[in-house]
Amino acid sequence: MGSKATSLPSPTYIFRFAARPSTQCLYASQCQSRQFTVSLPRQRLTRNRRKFYQWLNGVGQNFKQPREGRTNYLSGYGADGAQRGGPSVGKEAEGTEEEQGDGEEAAAQVEGEGEGEGKEDAKADEALKPDEMERAEAETEEKERKASLREERVMERDKNKKPQSTRDLRPFPLNQHFLSQAVLSEEFREEIYMDIVESKKTVRSVSSDWGVSMERVGAVVRMKQMERDWLRQGKPLAVPYSRAVLSMLPITPLVDKAKEQREADKAAKNARDGNSGDKRASRESQPHEPINDLPVHPHTTQQLFYPVSESRAFTRADAGRAFHPKLRPTDERIPHPELIALEQLKKTTGNLAVFKQGVIDGDLASALAKANEQKDIEKQTVKTYAGHKWDFKFHDISVEKVGKTGRSRAGVGWRYGMPHEDRKPGQVKIPVRVES
Amino acid sequence: MVVRIRLARFGKRNNPFYNIVVAQARTARNSKPMEVLGTFDPIPKESKDGEGRKFKDIKLDVSRAKYWLGVGAQPSEPAWKLLSMVGIMEPRFSKLQARDAAAKADEELKRDD
Numbered sequence: 270m271g272s273k274a275t276s277l278p279s280p281t282y283i284f285r286f287a288a289r290p291s292t293q294c295l296y297a298s299q300c301q302s303r304q305f306t307v308s309l310p311r312q313r314l315t316r317n318r319r320k321f322y323q324w325l326n327g328v329g330q331n332f333k334q335p336r337e338g339r340t341n342y343l344s345g346y347g348a349d350g351a352q353r354g355g356p357s358v359g360k361e362a363e364g365t366e367e368e369q370g371d372g373e374e375a376a377a378q379v380e381g382e383g384e385g386e387g388k389e390d391a392k393a394d395e396a397l398k399p400d401e402m403e404r405a406e407a408e409t410e411e412k413e414r415k416a417s418l419r420e421e422r423v424m425e426r427d428k429n430k431k432p433q434s435t436r437d438l439r440p441f442p443l444n445q446h447f448l449s450q451a452v453l454s455e456e457f458r459e460e461i462y463m464d465i466v467e468s469k470k471t472v473r474s475v476s477s478d479w480g481v482s483m484e485r486v487g488a489v490v491r492m493k494q495m496e497r498d499w500l501r502q503g504k505p506l507a508v509p510y511s512r513a514v515l516s517m518l519p520i521t522p523l524v525d526k527a528k529e530q531r532e533a534d535k536a537a538k539n540a541r542d543g544n545s546g547d548k549r550a551s552r553e554s555q556p557h558e559p560i561n562d563l564p565v566h567p568h569t570t571q572q573l574f575y576p577v578s579e580s581r582a583f584t585r586a587d588a589g590r591a592f593h594p595k596l597r598p599t600d601e602r603i604p605h606p607e608l609i610a611l612e613q614l615k616k617t618t619g620n621l622a623v624f625k626q627g628v629i630d631g632d633l634a635s636a637l638a639k640a641n642e643q644k645d646i647e648k649q650t651v652k653t654y655a656g657h658k659w660d661f662k663f664h665d666i667s668v669e670k671v672g673k674t675g676r677s678r679a680g681v682g683w684r685y686g687m688p689h690e691d692r693k694p695g696q697v698k699i700p701v702r703v704e705s
Numbered sequence: 706m707v708v709r710i711r712l713a714r715f716g717k718r719n720n721p722f723y724n725i726v727v728a729q730a731r732t733a734r735n736s737k738p739m740e741v742l743g744t745f746d747p748i749p750k751e752s753k754d755g756e757g758r759k760f761k762d763i764k765l766d767v768s769r770a771k772y773w774l775g776v777g778a779q780p781s782e783p784a785w786k787l788l789s790m791v792g793i794m795e796p797r798f799s800k801l802q803a804r805d806a807a808a809k810a811d812e813e814l815k816r817d818d
Contacts, residue, residue, distance in 0.1 A: 659749045
């Protein structure tokens with residue numbers, strides 16, 4: 270029987286024979302290889318496989334390592350693996366552009382800091398009464414410090430660079446319309462958080478100052494607060510991960526506001542003098558995202574024919590009312606209606622700072638009024654009984670709200686005859702609000 | 706049959722939640738009641754400012770509860786506790802009261818001896 274089997278080896282038999290381990294393996298560490306995976310790999314080199322390896326050794330080489338401070342998407346390279354638009358060209362152009370802008374300033378800053386340090390050194394020297402050797406040493410040290418400072422600054426700036434072309438922003442070569450959006454840099458988010466928490470600015474003012482939407486400002490503040498809470502609790506932060514991801518994404522850097530103001534003044538002056546000047550606004554001063562988009566109201570999505578006599582003035586407010594009696598005009602429904610007034614004020618010689626402060630004060634006052642109103646309502650409807658360990662808060666409600674059928678959603682209490690479907694597949698359980 | 710004001714347990718395992726209901730005494734706990742007077746969430750919540758005392762949330766239609774008591778509804782023990790907090794029932798079933806009553810009884814016993 271056995272000899273017959275050996276003379277006629279069937280594939281299944283070979284497999285079975287091979288599957289039996291030659292020795293019993295008591296300890297996993299002594300097992301050099303897995304005994305049961307003996308079937309030979311099929312080494313047929315298909316065309317696809319060949320092409321795959323060809324790609325891997327050609328264009329694919331570019332994707333082994335991320336590009337520092339830039340995106341590394343498929344669209345950035347041609348079929349031959351060369352960078353489209355040329356990497357060195359793009360980088361140089363960027364470097365020169367920025368250096369023109371803030372080269373002087375950076376130098377001035379470095380010098381200023383150097384002077385400060387120098388003075389401190391000098392004071393120390395006087396106190397110690399050193400000889401010339403020591404002074405020379407101090408000077409070289411200072412030079413080194415200056416150099417390292419400058420290097421750090423350059424590195425910082427390189428880190429914050431945005432990719433130049435839209436090609437670099439297309440992760441999916443076949444989808445030309447998808448551009449990966451820039452994210453806020455770490456310093457930018459910190460600045461926004463400090464503005465809200467330390468400087469006590471309103472979300473609206475911070476949003477219009479930095480060109481970041483109000484929702485994003487709220488999210489940034491919440492995440493930063495969570496980060497701080499975690500640090501306080503001693504939880505570890507995934508800093509290397511964050512750094513790695515941020516290095517591979519387009520980033521909106523934090524810009525120096527004073528510098529931006531100077532540029533804006535210069536541009537305004539040029540415009541007043543009638544010079545066309547540098548029409549192209551510096552990339553840095555561009556906002557992170559459009560902040561004043563009009564939210565689409567469901568009432569406005571229908572097509573509407575509304576006959577109006579020619580003699581009548583038909584304003585935006587009227588247009589809003591035509592869609593729905595309670596729909597406010599566009600100018601009031603946008604997230605930042607105050608920016609319209611601000612632009613009008615810019616045409617005249619009004620005090621912008623005073624106006625901005627007025628907007629902030631108004632927002633704060635209305636928020637305070639709202640909170641007070643809420644408190645008053647709570648005072649009227651909520652009775653508190655102080656228990657031994659905790660308070661009991663009694664909200665006075667009305668049983669009538671369940672309606673005649675007893676099924677109205679406004680009714681209070683767990684509802685009868687309604688299955689609770691939270692275990693049903695497909696139920697979305699993402700929280701839509703945060704309990705404050 | 707007696708009408709009672711009592712609690713009906715809803716919610717999930719380890720996450721209780723009660724309806725304060727008016728129901729016939731002999732009906733099942735979670736059967737459809739005559740009326741839902743409110744809710745009682747027995748899990749204490751952190752105060753909103755994060756510093757004050759914890760609190761338990763209770764919703765109750767006080768005028769309706771008064772009506773049912775007026776027509777002879779009998780609150781269960783836990784319902785009595787809640788209603789006494791709002792001040793529509795005389796407090797009963799409190800530990801302090803029980804302690805006082807026990808002390809008084811002890812004194813009377815001693816006096817008798």
